[in-house]
Amino acid sequence: MKTITTSVIPITPTYAKVEAPHELHLEAICVFAAIGFFLDTDTYWKDEVVLQPGCKHIISEDGYLIESTPWFKWHYTPDNTRDFNTTLEEFTVLFESIMDEQTAGKKVILPLSGGLDSRTQAVALQHLKASVNSYSYDFQGGYKETKIAEAIAEVCDFDFTAYTIPKGYLWDVLDNLATLNRCESDFTAPRQMAIVDEFETMGEVFSLGHWGDVLFDDMGVSDDLPLEDQVTVLQKKLIKTGGADLATQLWTHWNLDGDFDSYFNDRISALLSAIDIPNSANARIRAFKSLYWAPRWTSVNLAVFASKHPITLPYYDQRMCEFICTVPEDYLAKRQLQIGYIKERAPKLAELTWQEQRPFNLYTFPNNRMPYNLPYRITNKIERVFQELSGKKYVQRNWELQFLGEANQKQLDKSLTAQNFIDFIPEVTIKGALSGLDSKIANYHAHQVNMLLVLAEFKKSTNA
Numbered sequence: 406m407k408t409i410t411t412s413v414i415p416i417t418p419t420y421a422k423v424e425a426p427h428e429l430h431l432e433a434i435c436v437f438a439a440i441g442f443f444l445d446t447d448t449y450w451k452d453e454v455v456l457q458p459g460c461k462h463i464i465s466e467d468g469y470l471i472e473s474t475p476w477f478k479w480h481y482t483p484d485n486t487r488d489f490n491t492t493l494e495e496f497t498v499l500f501e502s503i504m505d506e507q508t509a510g511k512k513v514i515l516p517l518s519g520g521l522d523s524r525t526q527a528v529a530l531q532h533l534k535a536s537v538n539s540y541s542y543d544f545q546g547g548y549k550e551t552k553i554a555e556a557i558a559e560v561c562d563f564d565f566t567a568y569t570i571p572k573g574y575l576w577d578v579l580d581n582l583a584t585l586n587r588c589e590s591d592f593t594a595p596r597q598m599a600i601v602d603e604f605e606t607m608g609e610v611f612s613l614g615h616w617g618d619v620l621f622d623d624m625g626v627s628d629d630l631p632l633e634d635q636v637t638v639l640q641k642k643l644i645k646t647g648g649a650d651l652a653t654q655l656w657t658h659w660n661l662d663g664d665f666d667s668y669f670n671d672r673i674s675a676l677l678s679a680i681d682i683p684n685s686a687n688a689r690i691r692a693f694k695s696l697y698w699a700p701r702w703t704s705v706n707l708a709v710f711a712s713k714h715p716i717t718l719p720y721y722d723q724r725m726c727e728f729i730c731t732v733p734e735d736y737l738a739k740r741q742l743q744i745g746y747i748k749e750r751a752p753k754l755a756e757l758t759w760q761e762q763r764p765f766n767l768y769t770f771p772n773n774r775m776p777y778n779l780p781y782r783i784t785n786k787i788e789r790v791f792q793e794l795s796g797k798k799y800v801q802r803n804w805e806l807q808f809l810g811e812a813n814q815k816q817l818d819k820s821l822t823a824q825n826f827i828d829f830i831p832e833v834t835i836k837g838a839l840s841g842l843d844s845k846i847a848n849y850h851a852h853q854v855n856m857l858l859v860l861a862e863f864k865k866s867t868n869a
Contacts, residue, residue, distance in 0.1 A: 444701065615720065
């Protein structure tokens with residue numbers, strides 16, 4: 406026997422066998438189709454599981470899971486003796502210590518965006534005088550996110566490269582991506598796959614900002630929200646547009662017991678109820694997402710980065726998770742700690758546009774409301790209309806570049822019409838999702854096509 410200890414938020418999944426028939430776990434696949442990732446320990450197979458985070462697992466010599474014992478439990482124990490400034494000082498020391506440990510003496514590869522997580526990392530790396538090669542990308546025909554990223558790099562004196570995500574790159578990398586993420590995530594979310602070969606010569610270690618936006622914000626609910634209502638909120642957050650419809654179609658086609666909605670509600674309710682945080686709905690929902698969302702969706706596509714260089718994630722660090730459990734929700738709400746840190750350490754970076762609040766920055770974003778944001782909204786609308794009138798679609802999501810257009814359609818048809826896939830998924834479901842891409846509710850069907858493509862690649866790689 407051997408013992409495997411999993412991290413609070415695992416970067417890579419660890420698999421084990423369980424006593425069950427070696428057959429497809431169709432209920433789990435329905436949930437996967439609805440939310441875009443496998444829930445809890447589920448995989449494609451009934452006799453295979455992913456080990457739970459924050460546990461010590463006893464595994465038999467032949468790979469079977471014998472026992473799991475938690476060594477870390479999410480909690481909400483706010484230290485109300487600390488004021489905000491003291492909490493900010495503690496965050497500053499902790500965050501910079503983690504960043505230093507993870508990157509010291511190495512050429513750092515830093516993906517930059519117009520948001521706060523990577524900007525917070527940039528502040529720390531600048532303060533630590535690290536050697537940094539940064540980059541960013543935007544969509545062909547979309548918002549120029551690289552402008553903000555380049556401005557951040559310029560202030561920090563980092564090397565910087567801007568990339569544009571091109572139309573139709575997916576089909577050249579699809580097989581490799583399916584191998585890297587094991588068909589446990591959609592294929593258009595990890596847009597880094599478009600430039601994966603560029604990573605070779607960028608540096609020695611990635612510093613990735615995943616999960617900062619979850620840990621350092623509230624969940625948008627009242628802290629006294631009843632458990633039943635928390636379940637409802639979570640279901641709305643989890644289920645993708647068009648996802649429940651696809652899951653229901655598959656559930657019916659496979660003639661599974663009961664119905665998908667009841668099954669999913671029961672699963673979420675049981676998992677959320679098991680999190681012993683009765684004193685904060687925000688903290689409990691954050692814990693749920695960190696237990697089940699981060700390792701089973703966010704971490705899945707980290708394999709793309711890890712295929713080229715070692716990866717580090719300061720927000721995944723155990724000490725950061727422990728710190729979050731002690732911070733009052735009032736200090737986490739609205740990204741206050743990250744904003745305070747950036748203002749304190751690098752005021753010039755705080756003056757740059759915050760993409761989610763554009764055209765406002767970290768000082769002026771409270772004005773992102775009527776009537777103060779009206780001039781920008783009007784100007785932005787006019788620019789987008791003129792772009793559309795000139796025949797250039799305004800692109801907001803990667804699936805638009807990879808699924809729309811004649812060439813992409815041919816690739817989709819080729820992938821989704823293999824006989825073993827049509828035997829697995831009803832043809833009417835496939836045709837309905839594909840035809841919906843040309844409708845006014847294309848976004849509703851885009852998730853369905855995304856998941857069908859993943860299932861098609863899975864079927865291609867297995868004899869199931």
